[in-house]
Amino acid sequence: MKKLMAFTVLSLATSGAFAATVVGGSSSDYVKARESNLMANGTAGIAMPTTATGTVNEQFAVSFKAGPIAQTDKVLSGYGTTLAQLRNPQTNVVTSETWKNKVAYNTEVYAYRQIAEPTANFPQFGGEVIAKVSGSEVYFGEWAPVKSGTQPANSTDLNLSHANRTVWFSGENPTTSMPTLVNAKYNVVGVNKYNPGTAAGITSGVLTANYGSGSGTLAGSVGSLSFNGTTIASNGSFSRGSVIKGQFYGANAEALAGIYTSGTTKVAFGGAKQ
The missing domain is CATH 2.40.128.120 (Quinohemoprotein amine dehydrogenase alpha subunit, domain 2)
Structure with a gap:
């Protein structure tokens, strides 16, 4: 499998963007749909555990668009099964691996596999998959907890067979009055x-x-x-x-x-x- 490498890091910086109304749901207490307060304020996002063995930490929710999707788009210009590694530029440690693909109906699918500890207060996951509805700030996907032990490089195992795997959806501008x-x-x-x-x-x-x-x-x-x-x-x-x-x-x-x-x-x- 072809592999790309890049230097990147997430920070706690937020923007003053207009806050959208975000509505969604999930299959467990490990994930909660809500407005983001990391990487951008008030956009569609989800809160996840911030400790390896914890449940959702609702104090911190990462924007899909300004967070993981932006990070992947910087290192993967095309679609397919190519793997890119995201590194912390201060420590040169690979923090995660990422993929970007396009499937039916122009749906973009982003995938992430955590290798090392993230920045403090950022999500912990073994694997995260984010799919985006074409033309809308509407997202859906799955999350799995951190795998135990040292993680190998260049693997596609997102730990999605784990019993605590959670499916979720989250989107901006929910319909509040159904049209005919x-x-x-x-x-x-x-x-x-x-x-x-x-x-x-x-x-x-x-x-x-x-x-x-x-x-x-x-x-x-x-x-x-x-x-x-x-x-x-x-x-x-x-x-x-x-x-x-x-x-x-x-x-x-x-x-x-x-x-x-x-x-x-x-x-x-x-x-x-x-």
């Missing part, structure tokens, strides 16, 4: 134990939304997962019992994202209206 939808089609991608070296773990499908008179439905499938029986609420959220949880985004419900959890099946998904 008549057979609106959404091109949707699912992420399930993504392998950055092969791009395995990606599924896709088309979901159909109908909404009017205060209620609606979402149907169709993503990979082998059926969404039939999912109901849409007036505030832009949708659900099917404890299995499906999600949100529409944009004034005209231009995008959606959510999670599917049933037993050991945990999939994050997101997509845009055709």
